[in-house]
Amino acid sequence: MTEVFDAAANLAAVDARIQSARAGSARPERKVTLVAVSKTHGADKVEALLRAGQTVFGENRVQEAQAKFPALKTAWPQLELHLIGPLQTNKVKEAVALFDVIQSVDRPKLARALAEEMRKQNRILPCFVQVNTGEEAQKAGIAPQDTDAFVAECRTLGLNVVGLMCIPPAEDEPSPHFALLAKIAARNGLTQLSMGMSGDFETAIRLGATHVRVGTALFGARDYSG
Ligand SMILES: *Cc1c(COP(=O)(O)O)cnc(C)c1O
Numbered sequence: 001m002t003e004v005f006d007a008a009a010n011l012a013a014v015d016a017r018i019q020s021a022r023a024g025s026a027r028p029e030r031k032v033t034l035v036a037v038s039k040t041h042g043a044d045k046v047e048a049l050l051r052a053g054q055t056v057f058g059e060n061r062v063q064e065a066q067a068k069f070p071a072l073k074t075a076w077p078q079l080e081l082h083l084i085g086p087l088q089t090n091k092v093k094e095a096v097a098l099f100d101v102i103q104s105v106d107r108p109k110l111a112r113a114l115a116e117e118m119r120k121q122n123r124i125l126p127c128f129v130q131v132n133t134g135e136e137a138q139k140a141g142i143a144p145q146d147t148d149a150f151v152a153e154c155r156t157l158g159l160n161v162v163g164l165m166c167i168p169p170a171e172d173e174p175s176p177h178f179a180l181l182a183k184i185a186a187r188n189g190l191t192q193l194s195m196g197m198s199g200d201f202e203t204a205i206r207l208g209a210t211h212v213r214v215g216t217a218l219f220g221a222r223d224y225s226g
Pocket residue numbers: 037039060084085167197198199213214215216217
């Protein structure tokens with residue numbers, strides 16, 4: 001039996017939850033951008049969401065995005081694509097050409113490669129610095145205590161740093177991580193916060209998220225078996 005995918009209904013439901021969380025936050029006037037995370041899902045589902053009015057999408061792998069998005073971007077010029085996963089320096093050229101926002105700037109070597117490539121392509125993309133708020137050894141991101149210096153380094157390199165991004169440890173209560181990210185952003189003069197996924201985006205919005213990255217609640221469960 002094939003699962004029915006109703007893009008408009010899913011989008012309306014997520015949007016209603018975003019608006020209600022926003023209304024209950026300290027800054028209800030703040031804009032919240034929904035980044036629809038389309039990893040593992042086909043271009044047909046992305047297109048259904050585009051038809052329903054969604055324009056911002058997120059992918060975590062350059063290669064997968066390259067297979068799916070060039071044709072979609074030609075057909076839908078308003079489409080904005082965010083890279084939300086780890087970026088290898090040997091993929092920086094492709095990433096800068098394809099993506100519109102890089103949310104996963106997580107180490108000095110990558111920051112240098114991105115700055116150089118953006119100059120080369122004359123595409124100065126907005127960037128988020130990824131912070132490893134849980135200080136997990138296996139997770140990408142700058143340690144909280146190193147973030148101020150890294151943001152300064154990125155700015156010196158000429159990167160257009162607009163905000164911070166985090167992925168809290170799956171087993172933790174996310175609120176302290178979101179609050180920590182907001183605090184680090186504020187002291188660095190950064191206004192954008194990418195935090196919150198399907199399971200916790202309302203909490204993230206209450207704590208100041210300007211970008212929520214939502215996959216499952218929009219697209220349904222991911223199938224990694226294929
Ligand atoms: C997959 C992914 C998401 C979306 O997760 P869901 O739980 O499906 O909403 C968000 N952020 C990042 C970095 C991801 O890789």
